[in-house]
Structure formats: structure tokens, C-alpha cells
Amino acid sequence: MRLGTVIGRITLTQKEPVYTGGHLLIVQPFSHAQFAGAAGVPLAPGSSLVVFDQLGAADDSIVGFTEGAEASQPFDGPAPVDAYVACIVTQINYDPPR
Amino acid sequence: MILARIDGTIVASTCHPSMVGRRTVICQPLDEQGRDSGTPVLAVDPLGAGRHQRVILSTDGAATRKLVGDPKTPLRNLIIGLVDS
Numbered sequence: 529m530r531l532g533t534v535i536g537r538i539t540l541t542q543k544e545p546v547y548t549g550g551h552l553l554i555v556q557p558f559s560h561a562q563f564a565g566a567a568g569v570p571l572a573p574g575s576s577l578v579v580f581d582q583l584g585a586a587d588d589s590i591v592g593f594t595e596g597a598e599a600s601q602p603f604d605g606p607a608p609v610d611a612y613v614a615c616i617v618t619q620i621n622y623d624p625p626r
Numbered sequence: 627m628i629l630a631r632i633d634g635t636i637v638a639s640t641c642h643p644s645m646v647g648r649r650t651v652i653c654q655p656l657d658e659q660g661r662d663s664g665t666p667v668l669a670v671d672p673l674g675a676g677r678h679q680r681v682i683l684s685t686d687g688a689a690t691r692k693l694v695g696d697p698k699t700p701l702r703n704l705i706i707g708l709v710d711s
Contacts, residue, residue, distance in 0.1 A: 529668040529703055531636070531652075563633075563652070563666055583640045592638065592650070592668050594700040598687040602642065602698045614700045615641035615650070622634035622652055622666075625678050 529594045529614055531558040534585050538578060546607045550582040553613065555593060563622045581613040590617040628683040629656045629709070632675045633666055644699035651675065651705070653683055669703035670694070682707035 536554035540547065556576045579593045582602070592615040593599075599612035630653035638645065651671045657663040667683075672693060675681050684690075687702040694701060 529650075529701065530665070531668065558665065560665055583642075592636065592641075594702055596687075596702070598690075598700050598702040601687070601691070602700050612700045615636075615638035615645055617636050618639040619637035620634065620652070621636070623677065624633045624654065624662075625631075 529592050531563070531590060531592055531617065531620070532556055532577075532579070533558070533562075534587050534589050534591060535576060537587070544608060546603055546605070546609070547580070550580050551584075553579050553581050553585060553591070555579045555591060555611070555613075558590075563620070564624070565620075565622070577611055579611040579613055580609045583613055583616055585613055585616050590620070591615065592617055627706070628653075628685065630654055630667075630669075630681055630683045631656055632671075632677060632679045632681060634677075636668065642700055644694045644696040644701060645670075648672070648694070649674070653681065653703070653705075655683075656680070667703055669705050670701055671705040673705050673708060675705055675708055680709035681705045682709060
């Protein structure tokens with residue numbers, strides 16, 4: 529699981545039935561500097577990804593998302609999902625050794 | 627399995643039901659020299675690892691599903707050992 533910031537969302541007109549009841553978010557994974565709370569860190573180009581969300585994360589919120597086979601585990605049947613919002617983060621206590 | 631160091635914790639307001647009541651920590655993967663390797667990842671910590679403790683991190687989803695007792699959990703990373711030396 530990684531942390532990322534919600535930077536946008538995607539709306540579909542035609543979609544897999546399994547996507548009903550959720551949203552597709554564009555999420556920018558955290559860099560080292562963002563973990564440390566640095567403000568105004570520019571987004572790294574090309575590294576954002578689309579993440580399926582059933583929790584209702586808002587724009588600019590920080591989410592924990594899981595990738596790979598585990599991302600499709602929460603669904604009843606096979607689901608074409610390889611990134612899934614597992615939690616909406618309200619507080620980060622990050623304290624690396626100096 | 628990955629060698630990592632506990633660099634923090636997170637608090638989540640809303641989460642998958644399988645995460646409720648579980649400690650989630652920020653883990654910094656380490657290389658063989660003990661230096662930081664890559665960006666930090668999140669893991670479930672059933673062992674209660676301390677700050678800056680070195681741990682062994684499992685990335686096996688099946689083991690994590692067994693631990694949390696929920697076959698539908700999206701969790702994968704799990705702290706499975708505390709490193710003494």
C-alpha cells in the first residue's frame with residue numbers, strides 16, 4: 529500500500545458493471561519530500577495512476593491505495609481493478625531518523 | 627520479504643472494514659547496507675514495532691488475508707518480524 533494525493537477524477541458513460549457504486553480517481557503517489565510534509569512540491573510528470581474508490585475520497589485528500597492482485601479482492605467476482613483506495617488518511621506522523 | 631525501518635504511522639478517518647482497529651505504519655525499505663531504498667510504503671503492524679525499529683515486511687497478500695480474517699481485504703503488506711541485529 530502506498531500514499532497518494534487525489535488530483536482528479538474520471539467519469540465514464542459506459543463501464544463495467546463492477547464499477548457501479550464507486551469512482552475512478554487520479555492519484556499522484558507521494559514522493560519522499562511529500563512524506564516529510566514539504567509544501568509546494570511539484571508533481572512528478574507521468575507517474576500518476578487511476579485508482580478505484582468506494583470510500584468517497586475528495587479532491588486533494590490523501591489516500592492509502594493498494595495495487596496488484598489485492599486491489600481486486602474486495603469485489604465479489606473477477607474485477608478489472610488493479611489499484612484500490614483502502615483508506616482516507618487524516619493524519620501522517622512521519623519521523624525519519626536524521 | 628523486505629527489510630524496512632518504521633518511520634511513522636498514519637491515522638485514517640475512513641477505511642476498508644478490514645483495517646478498523648489495526649495499526650498501520652509507514653515503512654522505509656532498506657538496502658543491504660541499511661540505506662534508504664525507494665519511497666516509504668504502508669503496512670499493517672500486528673507486532674507493535676517501535677519508532678525506527680528495523681522490521682521484516684511481507685508482501686504476501688494471502689498471509690495478510692489470513693491474519694485479518696477477511697478474504698476480501700485489499701491489504702497486502704504485513705510486518706512479520708522485528709529485527710534484533
